[in-house]
Amino acid sequence: MDELSKQQETTLHDKLLKQKNALKNLLVDNEDTSKPVQLDQQALGRVSRIDAIQQQKMAVANRASQELTLVQTIKALRRIHEDNYGYCQECDKYIPYERLLIKPETSFCIQCQSALEKNT
Ligand SMILES: [Zn+2]
Numbered sequence: 001m002d003e004l005s006k007q008q009e010t011t012l013h014d015k016l017l018k019q020k021n022a023l024k025n026l027l028v029d030n031e032d033t034s035k036p037v038q039l040d041q042q043a044l045g046r047v048s049r050i051d052a053i054q055q056q057k058m059a060v061a062n063r064a065s066q067e068l069t070l071v072q073t074i075k076a077l078r079r080i081h082e083d084n085y086g087y088c089q090e091c092d093k094y095i096p097y098e099r100l101l102i103k104p105e106t107s108f109c110i111q112c113q114s115a116l117e118k119n120t
Helices: 006-029 046-081 097-102 110-119
Strands: none
Touching: 006 046, 006 097
C-alpha cells in the first residue's frame, strides 16, 4: 500500500474539517432532545410516554456515537498535522485511501478494525 499523496491528504483533511463542523453543529442542535424526558403523567398518555422514552434513548445513543466520531475526527486532524495520518494505529500499515475517503476519521485498517470489534 502506498503512502498518501499530498493531494489525497488535502482532500481528506478537507473532509475531516467539514465533518468536524457538521458534527459540532449537530451536537449543538440536539442538545435539547437528549435531555431527560419530563414524565408529566397528566400531559402524556401511557403509550406516548413509552414513545418519548424510546425516542430519548435513541437520541442519547445517536448523540454518543456522534460525540465519538467527533473525537475521532479531531484526533485524525491532529495526526494529519503531526504527519502521522493514514497509518493503522494497531499494525502500522498504510490504510487504503479508498477506506479513508469513506471513513476519514478511522485510525485502523479494515483487518484490525474487525479484529477489535470481535473482541468487544
Ligand atoms: Zn491494522
